[in-house]
Amino acid sequence: MKIKNYIASSILIFAISACAISGLSRPAVPAFEPNSIPTMVVLTANAAMAKTAAAAPPTPTPVPTESAIATPRISLSGTSLFLRDDRTSVFTDHQTGVELIVPAGWLAVRINEPEYYDAWGLPELSDPAFQRALTNVQGMNPNEIRLTILDTQGGHLLGGFVTNIGLFWYENNDFSLENDKDLLASADSLSENMPGLKVLNSKLSANSSGIPIGINTFKRSVKTAEGENKVIYFKQVFVKARTGVLTITLTTPEELKEIVFPTFDAMIETMTLVKE
Secondary structure, three states: OOOHHHHHHHHHHHHHHHOOOEEEEOOOOOOOOOOOHHHHHHHHHOOOOOOOOOOOOOOOOOOOOOOOOOOOOOOOOOOEEEEEOOEEEEEEEEOOOOEEEEOOOOEEEEEOOHHHHHOOOOHOOOOHHHHHHHHHHHHOOOOOOEEEEEHHHOOOOOOOEEEEEEEEEOOOOOOOOOOOOHHHHHHHHHHHOOOOOOOOOOEEEEEEOOOOOEEEEEEEEEOOOOOEEEEEEEEEEEOOOOOOOEEEEEEHHHHHHHHHHHHHHHHHHEEEOOOO
């Protein structure tokens, strides 16, 4: 059951990432039972290969008066986000016990928090691809999708592809990092359940703070709505949370891999544990 639960959450975060990419698509999703893992797997595994439906901005919601750069407060889902003068952002997750620094040039937003609503009006996010990315996380569960990070650097929106990082918390998963058994099993199972997904690397490691992590790297060829073939890379880092497991997944087109992967790795190096 551990691996099955993990497969569902992993494919879900991949699907969110894929749907945040302009030119990739998803069909109108029929109603389904959220707890039905086989149904979730089928729907999410096929999501990136269908035709994109035009995404409209969400129904306007009153924007909180509190600025995203104010002294951080802890949200109802147990997170805080602080934008620093150097344009980096400090994200603290008091539920999972993890804190990290989001690099400058990347926009970090939490679902239904001030910075999410502010993002709709930012000039650098005026492209429809970014608007779709924001739309795709609307309505997601902030108790699971802890943070969404969009690469807003100039020249990084290639063919409408939005490079992004997603933090997903699976609270009831007992995924282990004591050895690589669960890491390898999850990679194999995910590749079996997502057609065309190729496992490139699986390894156990630790960041500079000594936090044990598991790393899986994948790639998958997809076809855009214009019929162009694209290779997408996924790099996923696993961290033991206070309860369950936190996964941090980077999604980027092949053209940006050599630029973006080192930035992602540097962000993981900033990760520290929050004292209870």
